[in-house]
Structures are given as structure tokens and as C-alpha cells.
Amino acid sequence: MPTVTAPTTVGLTDAYFPAGQCAAPIRGKAKGTGPPYVSVDCRHVSAVAEITKRSATAVPPRPDVPTFLSIPGRTGKSVSALAVAAARSCADNTDLLLDLGQNLLQVTGAASVLGGLEAYACLRNLEAPHPGDAGMGGGAKMIVGDCVYVTTSTDGTRATDGVTVTLETPCDGTGANRPEYRLARVFIPTYLKGDTNEVCPKNAATRLSLSVPSTKFELFSPAACAEKL
Structure with missing residues (x-):
């Protein structure tokens, strides 16, 4: 395959990596x-x-x-x-x-x-694989159909502070961690708009936070209704 050369860009500007390229x-x-x-x-x-x-x-x-x-x-x-x-x-x-x-x-x-x-x-x-597709275990964010597991650290080892995090893993079980839940709905909690918390359906009754509960920025973190696998 022909090689490509490094860019001539000398600074990080909006011209670097434009959409559509x-x-x-x-x-x-x-x-x-x-x-x-x-x-x-x-x-x-x-x-x-x-x-x-x-x-x-x-x-x-x-x-x-x-x-x-x-x-x-x-x-x-x-x-x-x-x-x-x-x-x-x-x-x-x-x-x-x-x-x-x-x-x-x-x-x-x-x-x-x-x-x-x-x-x-x-x-x-441009071609498969597509880790961002539902259930594939990757991508830029967690979406409906993705599978996750809950752990106490980002690398799967035991964390001393006991904080739990929700991480993505392939639904077919080929990843390093077994899938524990499948996301049925992903949303920004409605309490941000002054409403009561979302109620998850019976078939996906587990509610998960999709980021670490830390700092006030957590208020804008998405949540999910998940089905136990």
C-alpha cells in the first residue's frame, strides 16, 4: 500500500482534519x-x-x-x-x-x-469491522444494543476507592470481559429538566450511569436502562 506523508500543518487549526475528508x-x-x-x-x-x-x-x-x-x-x-x-x-x-x-x-x-x-x-x-455498531464493543459512545459490564476500575482490577464504572464489551463474549447487561435505552436524566427520574421498563429494569460519579459535571452524564444478561 502506498504510504502517506506527515501533514505540513504547523498548528492545530480548524483546517486540520476537516469533515468530509x-x-x-x-x-x-x-x-x-x-x-x-x-x-x-x-x-x-x-x-x-x-x-x-x-x-x-x-x-x-x-x-x-x-x-x-x-x-x-x-x-x-x-x-x-x-x-x-x-x-x-x-x-x-x-x-x-x-x-x-x-x-x-x-x-x-x-x-x-x-x-x-x-x-x-x-x-x-470505510470497511468493516465497525466497533461503533451496536453490540460490537467499541465506538465513541455507548448506544442502545451495546453490552457492558460493571467494575471497580477502568482496567478491570480492584480499585481501592470502591468507585464503580460501567464499561463496554462485545455482546458476543469475545472480549476480555463477559457482558453483564445490554442497554435498552440511553438518555440524559430528566431531573436535569426539573422532572422526576426516568422509570425503566420491566424487561430492562436495571438503571446504570454511563460515567464515573464524580464532580458536578456528572449531572450531564447519560444513564441507561439495561437488561441483565
């Missing part, structure tokens, strides 16, 4: 979870995923908050409110939320190119 891996620069990407025309032979949506480049509005998203190298770690908002704005079947700042940093090796800014891109693979 595609992403292609840059071979030979892999670090950590995999190679960084460069944006190319979707007809390029090296294109692997379409950039379906891109957040505006912006300064993070507040300190990092704990949440759990499928961001390469950052899943289970604290990510900024911009990442949370970007993930929720992606289509449900998004396969990957790409941290464009970290991607550019991996390419250039110079933190100065970021300028304290952040931006994120929603990617959908």
Missing part, C-alpha cells in the same frame, strides 16, 4: 496504541475512515473531568469537557473519536504546535 494512517510513526493519521481525499488508496464530523478548535473551558470514552491512549483516563461534548455530538455508529491534538503531537513531536487548544474528529471506518 478521510483519515489514513502514517506508517512508521506508531507509538502507544497505533499510528497517527493524516487527512486525505476519500478516494486515496490509503484512506481507512471518513471524518464524519469535527469539533471546533477551542481552549478547554474547564479542568479535566473523569469520564470514559474510546479515545486512543486515553480511554479510562481524565479527558476534557470538550472531548465529552465532541463524543456526544458524533453519530451513534461512530467507530472512533480521534483526539486531533494528540494526533498532531504524535506526528510532529512538538507540543508547541497545539497552543493550548483541543479538537476532536468523529471517524467511521
